[in-house]
Amino acid sequence: MQIVMGVTGGIAAYKACEVVSRLKKLGHEVDVIMTENATRLVAPLTFETLSKRPVCVDTFTRTESWDVKHISLAQKADLFLVAPATANLLAKLACGIADDMLTTTLLATKAPILLAPAMNTGMWTADATQANFRTLQARGVHFVGPQSGFLACGDTGAGRMSEPVQIVEAAEKLLHPCRDLEGLRVLVTAGPTLERIDPVRYLTNDSSGKMGYAIAAAARARGASVTLVSGPVHLATPTGVTVVPVVSTQDLYDAMMAHCSSQDIIIQAAAPADYRPAVTAPEKLKKQDGQPFTLTLAENPDVAKAVGEQKKPGQILVGFAAETEHLLENAQKKLDKKHLDMIVANDVTQAGAGFGVDTNIVTLITHDGATELPMLPKSEVAARILDKVSELRTKAN
Ligand code: CTP
Secondary structure, eight states, X not given: OEEEEEEOSSTTHHHHHHHHHHHHHTTOEEXXXXXXXXXXXXXXXXXXXXXXXXXXOOTTOOOSSOSOHHHHHHHHOXXXXXXXXXXXXXXXXXXXXXXXXXXXXXXXXXXXXXXXXXXXXXXXXXXXXXXXXXXXXXTTOEEOOOEEEEOTTSOEEEEEOOXXXXXXXXXXXXXXXXXXXTTOEEEEEESBOOEXXXXXXXEOOSOOSHHHHHHHHHHHHTTOEEEEEEOSOOOOOOTTOEEXXXXXXXXXHHHXXXXXXXXXXXXXXXXXXSEEESSOOSSOOOXXXXXXXXXXXXXXXXXXXXXXXTOOTTOEEEEEEEESSSHXXXXXXXHHHTXXXXXXXXXXXXXXXXXXXXXXXXXXXXXXXXXXXXXXXXXXXXXXXXXXXXXXXXXXX
16 A cells, blocks of 8 residues: 655654565555655665655655655555654644645645654643644544653653554554444434424533544444434534434434344434423413523433343444443443443543543443543544444454
8 A cells, every 4th residue: 555654853763764664564655755854864765775765855856757746645645654753743733834845745635644753751741742632633643652661862751652563553554444344234323312492492412423423434434334313413424324313302212213123233322311391382482571480391211221121132232421420330320221231431521521522531331341541532432432342242242
């Protein structure tokens, strides 16, 4: 496959030679782009010899071909890897700065981007770098490392570039996405529900649907045939996914009862309203002129529980638990009560977790134990959930 590899001016640039060499041995074509500073650390000739291709440094170098080099490289890449990626590179990429061949090509590419950061601990832990890291992660940029250890500057701490073997392993994972859900039917729920009070008012919650949509897209990419039962959200339909739109929890219940028995995997990320107005007023309700207004609520069906009660042999059922206190304890209770195989416990009060944001902090709880995950982009959380689902399926079969 075609890999474009950026090399920036960190001392770990010498390790980038081994990365190129390993990628070539795996049969990949590698085009190396170096920053000016990188060329002070390793000669372009080294990379040219290893990659057997010319190395680009300058955006304005004239070559024998007439294509615009940064655009042609950006387009031909199946993967864009930068190793080492300095704090400066992270900052430029986060801001969309394109002031040399490498950053110009990176900005133009639609290929997956994998960065192997390498820098001094102070630089890595600096607020600015961490903010850039989170921004890039939330945009779907992939990272390998950095690791902790002895650094070239003499410090010990986080910032050390991952070893070439690990970088190549991470690259391979992105180049050959897993198709472990090929042929399986996956049903995902997402978003809030909306419960009508009168023609102009309703009850709802803060769910954006992002987590469920990320799961649906990831399951599709892994080969599944995906149905997404979605409450009202403002998100684009993931390619290749069948969307069943619903409004209220009762609609969600009806849709799930219609679809659940034919599914292999059901992942319920929706946040259905537990209550609805006992009566939906046919006309707009009028102000009570100083009198307290009471709205009587009726309980909605617990959809996940109903799905759990009809669980088919071999089916894997996953729920979410949105909690603001006693996270693990409450989530565990829901796991049992709703006959689930796994529950994704989500403390929605933490910054970077829960409703609306692009990242999440979750713990995956199965009947065998709990796996705590760090703050990750929702796309990555989706991947980890599906990894666990695959593991559960393998165990069950
Ligand atoms: N759920 C459901 N039907 C409901 C409420 C929740 O199917 N009426 C599902 C959600 O999609 C999620 C799981 O149940 O997968 C847990 O949802 P959550 O809102 O955390 O819990 P509740 O069961 O509503 O309990 P509580 O509000 O008391 O925390």
